[in-house]
Amino acid sequence: MSKLPQKGVPPRAQKPKRPEMKVRPQGSIVPAANVQGTALMAVIAIMSFLACLTLGGVSMVRATAASWQSQISREITIQIRPVDGLNMDAALIEARDLALTFPGTRDSKIVDREATARLLEPWLGAGLDIDELPVPRLVIVTIDENSPPDFAKMREVLKEKIPQASLDDHRTWVDRLVSMARTTVAIGTGILILVFSTMVLTVVFATRGALAGNRHIVEVLHFVGAEASFVANEFQKHFLKISLKGSLIGSFLAALFFFLASWWQSQSLATPQSDQATALFGQFTLGIGGYVGIVLTLLLIAALTTFTARLTVMRTIDEIDLIRSDPARSDGLISQ
Numbered sequence: 001m002s003k004l005p006q007k008g009v010p011p012r013a014q015k016p017k018r019p020e021m022k023v024r025p026q027g028s029i030v031p032a033a034n035v036q037g038t039a040l041m042a043v044i045a046i047m048s049f050l051a052c053l054t055l056g057g058v059s060m061v062r063a064t065a066a067s068w069q070s071q072i073s074r075e076i077t078i079q080i081r082p083v084d085g086l087n088m089d090a091a092l093i094e095a096r097d098l099a100l101t102f103p104g105t106r107d108s109k110i111v112d113r114e115a116t117a118r119l120l121e122p123w124l125g126a127g128l129d130i131d132e133l134p135v136p137r138l139v140i141v142t143i144d145e146n147s148p149p150d151f152a153k154m155r156e157v158l159k160e161k162i163p164q165a166s167l168d169d170h171r172t173w174v175d176r177l178v179s180m181a182r183t184t185v186a187i188g189t190g191i192l193i194l195v196f197s198t199m200v201l202t203v204v205f206a207t208r209g210a211l212a213g214n215r216h217i218v219e220v221l222h223f224v225g226a227e228a229s230f231v232a233n234e235f236q237k238h239f240l241k242i243s244l245k246g247s248l249i250g251s252f253l254a255a256l257f258f259f260l261a262s263w264w265q266s267q268s269l270a271t272p273q274s275d276q277a278t279a280l281f282g283q284f285t286l287g288i289g290g291y292v293g294i295v296l297t298l299l300l301i302a303a304l305t306t307f308t309a310r311l312t313v314m315r316t317i318d319e320i321d322l323i324r325s326d327p328a329r330s331d332g333l334i335s336q
Contacts, residue, residue, distance in 0.1 A: 037206075039206075040202065040206040040242055041242045041243075041246040043199070044199060044242065044243055044250065047195050047196075047198060047301070048247040048250025048301050051195045051250075052293075052294045052297050053254050054195070055294065056254065056258050056294070057188065059286060060285075060286070060290075061188075062181055063287075065180060065181035065184070066181070069177045069178065069181075072173050072174055073174055074142060074143060074145055075170070076143055076167065076168065076169045076170065077139070077140055077167075078141065078166070078167055078168075079136045079137075079165065079168060080092060080095060080139070080164050081134075081164045082137070082164075086164060092110045092139055096109070096139050098154075098157060099139065099158075102149040102153070103147075104143055104150075105143050105144075105149055108139060108142070109140055110137070116130055116138070117130055154167055155167045196304065199301065199304070199305065200304065200308050203312075206239075218231055222320060232314050236309055240306045240309075243302040244302045247302050248298060250298075251297065
């Protein structure tokens with residue numbers, strides 16, 4: 001049974017309910033969006049675009065040079081000069097048969113009169129009569145790249161049987177292509193190093209600017225006991241977001257550029273513009289490896305930006321500790 005209130009005793013007053021406490025969301029030390037962050041994101045986007053564009057260009061040139069090198073390495077050419085009293089057709093057949101006797105040769109064909117006239121048409125015009133001109137005739141021999149024939153022995157036999165014949169194994173062109181590919185890769189690597197160096201310097205200055213704008217907050221947090229790693233993590237997360245956004249924009253634009261260039265090239269085949277672009281740059285097709293390289297460049301730029309920001313913050317906090325540990329420098333800073 002419930003107890004009845006006694007006479008003269010007032011009922012127990014009910015305690016008022018406390019209002020529910022609302023947890024205020026934790027704010028970031030570094031402002032989430034400011035002019036410096038927007039400008040830095042634009043710079044990183046431009047640097048990412050240039051880096052991916054350079055990487056894609058180097059990949060294209062290397063692929064084109066490798067294709068040319070493979071095509072040249074698969075074939076050698078026997079050239080027969082016309083002289084008085086030489087039966088050209090018989091000499092071409094003899095040269096072809098001699099070449100096929102060497103191990104390492106796969107096939108051989110004679111470039112006929114019509115094909116020779118088409119080769120000379122850009123310089124001498126159409127309607128040429130090859131028999132009336134002292135034009136050398138060619139025999140193209142396909143060889144095994146992995147096990148090529150003895151070129152010196154082949155030259156010796158051809159010179160002995162057909163004095164007017166000469167063998168061109170295209171070694172000079174292959175060496176030039178290899179040298180060109182190496183030079184292109186070296187230039188591209190140098191450009192990438194310059195782009196990354198510029199980006200690192202930009203991040204350092206942007207981080208110092210953000211620290212200068214929030215230095216009082218950093219000093220208060222550090223003074224009340226916040227560890228340097230905590231402050232560095234805040235700046236690190238801030239610049240990681242900026243670098244990811246910027247590098248993603250730049251990498252996407254670079255990939256879109258190569259995709260549109262490849263589409264334009266496929267839609268404008270056999271046109272002077274497409275032929276000139278193909279001759280200068282090769283096929284605008286990166287393939288899976290090229291796009292994987294763009295993604296890796298994106299991640300490298302984001303990681304490099306984050307690591308640079310962390311090092312800059314840690315160094316700045318060390319400078320603050322050094323100033324506080326030196327009374328003379330602290331008094332001079334306060335007087336200013």
